[in-house]
Amino acid sequence: MSGGADRKHRMVTRFQRHLANPLNRRLPFQTLLETTGRKSGRPRLTPVGGRRAGDSFWIVSEFGFTSQYVRNIQADPQVRVRIAGRWHRGTAHLLPDDDAVSRLRTLPRFNSAAVRAFGTDLLTVRIDLAE
Template identity: 75%
Template structure:
């Protein structure tokens, strides 16, 4: 990874962790992904932008396997997603073979623009929702 990408990752994730995520997580309309912390075992909630299509929820991670929630998913793919204020359980699947840039075209516009602008290693994630 280039020094530029490493710096960008550090700046963006620090801002998200300390400012953006705490604010967005409190908004009732914000979509949230809940994973289980791979070390702590505690629930970890992260605001995400994506779209439900049938019984699947699709989103793109800006930093791929370097995202803490992706690392949590790889350790335990059982997740919950809050969509329009309702929690859904499911199983998350990182899809490195999917074209994440093309996927972003079908997801919410503003979030997709931010992911494209800030991301350095895009990764599509599909959550198969139960019921």
Template identity: 70%
Template sequence: MSDFVDRKYRAVTAFQRRMNPVLRRLPLQTVLETTGRVSGLPRQTPVGGRRVGNSFWLVSEYGERSQYVRNIQANPRVQVRILGRWHTGTAHLLPDDDPRARLKQLPRMNGMAVRALGAQLLTVRVDLDG
């Protein structure tokens, strides 16, 4: 990973560590809950994405370097809070999907932020139960 990308990653994650506790408390903020791969505790991450039928789509800014992606690799069972309601499901990492094209199908503001801040984009699909 280039030095620029590494510095960008550190800056973005430092900012997110401060903002995420605030954002996940907002009632209409979409939140992805994974199980911590080391602690086994629930980990909530504010995300942007879109529900399409029985799937929820999002794009990770830093791919497999993102903590929630690492948690998904260890345990793909997740919950997603969409419009204030929790849904259980199974997350799938889609390295063969074109994340830039996928961002065009997701909310515009989120897509702009992910493109601006991200470096190793990775598409994630959550198949929602029932």
């Protein structure tokens, strides 16, 4: 990451970790991604903005392979997603060859705008839902 991108990543991550994510996790209908911590083995909840399409759920990571939840997926792709208050099990797939900017056009507008504005290295993630 370049100096400016690295600084942006640190600022946005600090804001999300200490303010936005703790608040959003408490909202009953916030979409949440649950991964398994690659070091701790404990469940990790991340508020995400995405969209279900059939048996898949799509999201775009704003910091690509440096996102903590992406690193957890690399270690264990078995995840859960809370969509509209209901939990679904699934298998996450990282899709670096997908056009993440085009993918954002198919996802919820507000979240996509934030990902474009704050992101430095976009990465598409598809979760194949088991239920």
